[in-house]
Amino acid sequence: MAGWKRYSVGLIGFVCNLYAESYTLGHGVQMNDWMSVGGYFSSELESNRNEDSFTLDDVAVMAYGDINPMLSYLAELEATGFYQKNFTADTESGSQKFHFERMYGDLWLCDAYNVRFGKMLTPVGYWNLEPINVLRDTTSNPLYSTLLFPRFLTGIDINGYVPNTEGLKYNLFGQSTHDLDEEYINIPNTHFYGLSLDKEFSMEASAGGSIGEYIALSTRERTRFVQANAKYDVYQWGVTVEGIVARTDYADNRTDDTISGYAQGIYRFNPQHALVGRYEYYDRRHDDYTDHIGIIGYSYRPIYPVSLKGEYQWHSQSGEDRFLASFSVLF
Amino acid sequence: MKAILLMVLVATMAAADYSVVISKKTAFSALSMQQIRDIYLQKRHSVGDKNAIAVNILGHDEVREIFETKVLGMDRNRLNTYWIKQHFQGVTPPLTQPSFESVKTFIVNVEGAIGYLPSDMVDSQLKVVYEF
Numbered sequence: 001m002a003g004w005k006r007y008s009v010g011l012i013g014f015v016c017n018l019y020a021e022s023y024t025l026g027h028g029v030q031m032n033d034w035m036s037v038g039g040y041f042s043s044e045l046e047s048n049r050n051e052d053s054f055t056l057d058d059v060a061v062m063a064y065g066d067i068n069p070m071l072s073y074l075a076e077l078e079a080t081g082f083y084q085k086n087f088t089a090d091t092e093s094g095s096q097k098f099h100f101e102r103m104y105g106d107l108w109l110c111d112a113y114n115v116r117f118g119k120m121l122t123p124v125g126y127w128n129l130e131p132i133n134v135l136r137d138t139t140s141n142p143l144y145s146t147l148l149f150p151r152f153l154t155g156i157d158i159n160g161y162v163p164n165t166e167g168l169k170y171n172l173f174g175q176s177t178h179d180l181d182e183e184y185i186n187i188p189n190t191h192f193y194g195l196s197l198d199k200e201f202s203m204e205a206s207a208g209g210s211i212g213e214y215i216a217l218s219t220r221e222r223t224r225f226v227q228a229n230a231k232y233d234v235y236q237w238g239v240t241v242e243g244i245v246a247r248t249d250y251a252d253n254r255t256d257d258t259i260s261g262y263a264q265g266i267y268r269f270n271p272q273h274a275l276v277g278r279y280e281y282y283d284r285r286h287d288d289y290t291d292h293i294g295i296i297g298y299s300y301r302p303i304y305p306v307s308l309k310g311e312y313q314w315h316s317q318s319g320e321d322r323f324l325a326s327f328s329v330l331f
Numbered sequence: 332m333k334a335i336l337l338m339v340l341v342a343t344m345a346a347a348d349y350s351v352v353i354s355k356k357t358a359f360s361a362l363s364m365q366q367i368r369d370i371y372l373q374k375r376h377s378v379g380d381k382n383a384i385a386v387n388i389l390g391h392d393e394v395r396e397i398f399e400t401k402v403l404g405m406d407r408n409r410l411n412t413y414w415i416k417q418h419f420q421g422v423t424p425p426l427t428q429p430s431f432e433s434v435k436t437f438i439v440n441v442e443g444a445i446g447y448l449p450s451d452m453v454d455s456q457l458k459v460v461y462e463f
Binding site for chain 1: 375377382404405408424
């Protein structure tokens with residue numbers, strides 16, 4: 001009987017697809033019952049004290065779908081630095097090699113218990129889970145999101161809603177193997193464990209935090225981190241804050257903290273035009289490297305999945321100021 | 332007589348225009364607005380231990396827009412942004428049906444299906460879990 005019910009639901013689901021919504025840019029294309037496809041690209045223009053350059057930065061394709069009501073998958077291949085032109089040196093370069101950005105399955109058992117296995121974005125904070133240019137409001141990423149924890153996880157993430165709570169989600173994750181594509185991760189490692197909690201207070205407000213530990217493959221240095229994040233967004237304007245304290249046992253037998261974070265505000269004049277400001281702080285005590293970064297940017301989206309952005313960065317470190325602009329599209 | 336007419340008028344005005352409904356056979360019997368929102372935004376896929384399958388009316392239907400504004404609390408622009416972000420996460424919007432008749436048929440025949448209808452289409456095969 002249960003098998004017959006599943007068959008009936010599948011049959012009805014198939015019939016439903018005859019009435020699928022027409023294609024809209026940014027929503028992907030539903031090929032059939034078990035596969036949707038999409039992709040994105042971004043290009044970037046940078047001008048700093050040393051050089052002016054253009055980069056066709058991300059070219060990515062992705063496929064995902066439900067194999068059955070309990071099992072789904074997502075695969076994404078991406079080439080970064082696809083084409084680069086340095087106007088100052090008058091050189092061209094690029095790599096058309098595609099890497100595994102994500103490759104995972106989801107085994108859904110109930111809303112409190114979903115098991116994700118494979119290579120995935122590390123479930124820490126907000127920025128790391130929406131890392132692509134077209135979904136961001138600035139061309140640049142904050143240092144917080146790129147230097148202090150592995151952006152990807154090749155392992156298992158058990159996640160879901162904590163039972164008997166309203167909107168409290170958890171992620172318990174671990175990696176004890178090499179990354180699926182070690183050329184394509186900011187911190188290669190074979191040891192990464194963590195726990196994240198995120199509470200959605202309303203449609204507008206949420207907050208959360210994470211703890212974790214990893215050992216960098218190249219140096220064998222162990223880092224433990226505590227991270228926190230909060231967001232308030234009423235659509236016309238929004239504020240996002242994230243911060244992290246990472247304590248590393250360095251190879252020279254010293255233990256030092258790195259503290260980093262950012263606060264970003266956005267004001268949307270209308271769905272197309274927005275003004276963005278961000279303050280970043282980065283303090284690596286091991287070698288006394290500190291940078292305060294102020295960013296002001298403008299975002300124009302003729303439609304949401306098409307993004308044109310420009311920003312200027314002021315750094316307290318000399319020689320780091322720069323102008324960035326980008327154009328990106330999500331299919 | 333005037334009093335009866337007034338009562339009928341008040342009752343008619345008080346009745347909700349639209350209802351969120353499930354099949355009479357479905358195990359759960361009431362849903363909060365938050366639960367309906369989470370199911371329609373594909374954040375949750377069950378109510379207790381019972382599966383929940385959301386179904387939308389196809390396209391830019393006026394009732395769909397009222398549902399999205401009043402129950403989901405999102406206008407078209409915001410919802411579009413939400414689904415574009417979900418596309419990157421590998422999550423697709425709920426199933427659609429071309430008419431309210433087919434929405435009703437789907438709900439009656441699929442255990443756990445949830446949808447919204449004009450209240451005057453609700454009959455003994457359906458349970459109302461929310462009104463708007």
